[in-house]
Amino acid sequence: MDKKLLQSADAAHLMHPFSDFKEMVEEGTRLITNAEDAYIVDVDGHRMLDAMSGLWCCNLGYSRKEIIKAIDDQLNTLPYYNSFFQCTTPASVELARVISEIAPEGMNNVFFTGSGSEANDTNLRMIRRYWDLKEQPEKRIIISRKNAYHGSTIAGASLGGMNGMHKQFSRLDNIVHIDQPYWFEEGGDMSPEEFGIHAANALETKIQELGPERVAAFIAEPIQGAGGVIIPPESYWPQIKKILAKYDILMVMDEVIFGFGRTGQWFGSQYYDIQPDLLTFAKAVTNGYYPLGGVMVGDKVADVLKSGGGEFTHGYTYSAHPAACAAGLATINILRDEKIIEKMAEDTGPYLQQRWKELGEHRIVGEARGLGFVGALELVKDKASRARFDDKCTAGAICRTMSIKNGLVMRATGDAMIIAPPLILTREQVDELITKAERALDDTAEALGV
């Protein structure tokens, strides 16, 4: 494999997502060539423990032959057919049935898409259709949260609360954002519990300001992922639940990251005891081996959509792609048969959290938080005041480089280092992760001169 040739062709022809094209060409790209278990290997043979599961997808790691075989078998039997015009395929029916078994209670229908972003587009269409069929067309506004991530189509980016994305494209109408429950950054002098209530009450204030008769839905990730693994204070979700119960507003849970086991339950909604009306999923549903996303639809919404009123004029060429559905089925079978989620919840999850919290002792770590199989480290110059090194997120960028140098993939979100490792890590691999993260922190501190 000619590294130089591939890198120059990359620079000449491939436009990468979420990249500064100019900077990337100057610095060169990291060429990943193969992977096994929880490790990726680059073109130089540098092997790294992938504590991000790819892009939050490969919850079972990189070596699950059963999923690959299921895709292969399906491609050999029926490589493509669509689900338009009253057609269907065995794999898509079977996956829909199995998903209703594992979904939060009362969610017995699923609409398949090709990705998480598309699924959130579908949510917008379903929410609108639902209120129209209920003859409440004035319910139009969706409330979301600042610094949320809901994908990168126009609807996804509008629903999301990322400033950088909004700056490059104006948002769709009828979407508003409230503050996020990010205690470390925005909690000030409040205790986390006080701040959780405060952040949740922003929802009620917004509903009253807009008028509940105009609010269609509230969308949120159970824990913000791309925003920086922001785990809301324990007081937050119970208060949100109380507020939503008071008004007639749909609850959309975006579980593209937390679905399929990451909290130690199948879904984050179950972890937080929330009954969503719509639930977005993607990423780990196929262990990342084949593109698939979708919306799980609660009975309340499905009953209305199925009650007549004509065609739902929405769908994608690859909705319920048979190979994607076969990959989903194989993934769910492994999660179930090998009790992967239960084992993580009982053993390796608490162990990871116990060891991860130890990193909070490090001189440049202001907070080490985590839950299930995610974690975040807030890099700070001063622990007591939570002051950062600078406002350019230099510390995070350095730590990411140091982490890779030490054979560990962590992601930097500003000055927060985040992880979401494959659920299959052993205790020994958890130790390896912690040792490498500690080295990365030491090297970062040294580079920052502290």
Ligand SMILES: *Cc1c(COP(=O)(O)O)cnc(C)c1O
């Ligand atoms: C990744 C992600 C999406 C978008 O999924 P794509 O498959 O990239 O379109 C939506 N919501 C959340 C919470 C995500 O993490």
